[in-house]
Amino acid sequence: MLFYDSPNPAPNPRRVRIFAAEKGIELPSQEVSIPKREQKAPEYLGKNPRGQTPILELDDGTVIAESVAIMRYLEALHPEPAMFGTTPKEIAAIEMWSRRVEMILMSAVGAVWVNTHPFTAALPGRNAEWGEANRPRVADAFRFFDESLKNFEYLAGPDFSVADILLLTTADFADFVGCGMPDDCENLRGWHERVSARPSSKA
Numbered sequence: 180m181l182f183y184d185s186p187n188p189a190p191n192p193r194r195v196r197i198f199a200a201e202k203g204i205e206l207p208s209q210e211v212s213i214p215k216r217e218q219k220a221p222e223y224l225g226k227n228p229r230g231q232t233p234i235l236e237l238d239d240g241t242v243i244a245e246s247v248a249i250m251r252y253l254e255a256l257h258p259e260p261a262m263f264g265t266t267p268k269e270i271a272a273i274e275m276w277s278r279r280v281e282m283i284l285m286s287a288v289g290a291v292w293v294n295t296h297p298f299t300a301a302l303p304g305r306n307a308e309w310g311e312a313n314r315p316r317v318a319d320a321f322r323f324f325d326e327s328l329k330n331f332e333y334l335a336g337p338d339f340s341v342a343d344i345l346l347l348t349t350a351d352f353a354d355f356v357g358c359g360m361p362d363d364c365e366n367l368r369g370w371h372e373r374v375s376a377r378p379s380s381k382a
Contacts, residue, residue: 182206182249183223185213185232190285190352191246192233193382197344198250200379202257206235214298247277250341262341269336276327276335276342280349283323287316288353296356317358321350325364332373339374347374 185192199206211217211232219230227234227244235243235252243249254263264270293299294310324346328334335342350371353359360367374380 180207180238181236182208183211183226183232183234183236184208185211185218188352188355189213189232190348191231193348193351194246194344195233195235195249195253196382197348197379198262198341199253200382201262201339201344201377202253202260204253204257247341247345250344262339262344264335264340273335273340273342276340277345280324280334280342280345284317284320284346284353285349287313287320288349288356288358291317291358292352292356314358317353318361321353321360321364321367325360325367328366328370333370339377343370343374347371347380 182195184196187193195206211223213232217223218227218232224230226236226242229244231244233244233246233249235249237243243252251263254261261269264273290313291310293302294305294307294313299305324334331337333339333343334346350360350367360371
């Protein structure tokens with residue numbers, strides 16, 4: 180298999196790198212430069228018509244796109260340590276929090292990124308007013324997760340999971356975009372320190 184990766188600050192490839200590091204999986208990889216728009220090259224679009232990274236190409240030519248789908252595939256191959264939960268309750272909780280990260284936080288961060296950041300200035304259809312309108316949504320989302328972590332060490336329960344990976348990579352990307360977590364999010368900042376101290380966070 181071959182993992183088509185992009186370096187930081189791209190959050191989605193980083194999710195998979197952290198996940199693989201937690202499991203001790205070595206993924207043969209090939210870098211795809213987003214600044215050089217290599218993800219829009221015809222050869223790459225033949226593998227992923229969405230023109231985004233990451234993708235995982237299997238030995239039989241099958242291509243798996245979308246970071247969570249790639250992580251689920253790797254989880255099925257390497258079930259230990261379980262990152263998506265093992266009991267029905269754990270699985271549901273991790274899925275719930277993962278979706279909340281995507282829907283509540285990442286969507287708002289993405290709107291700020293696409294519509295206001297200098298790196299995306301050449302994208303068609305930018306709407307700076309809409310981008311700026313999403314900054315309060317980002318702050319509200321961070322405060323939601325801050326309150327959710329008041330009595331928990333990790334987002335979905337007592338153990339580190341894929342939900343924490345999604346929140347970490349999104350929070351760090353938000354900081355890069357210029358809409359990082361508010362100063363008053365003490366619970367969230369404590370969580371961020373804990374998960375950032377894990378060796379996998381450097382992947």
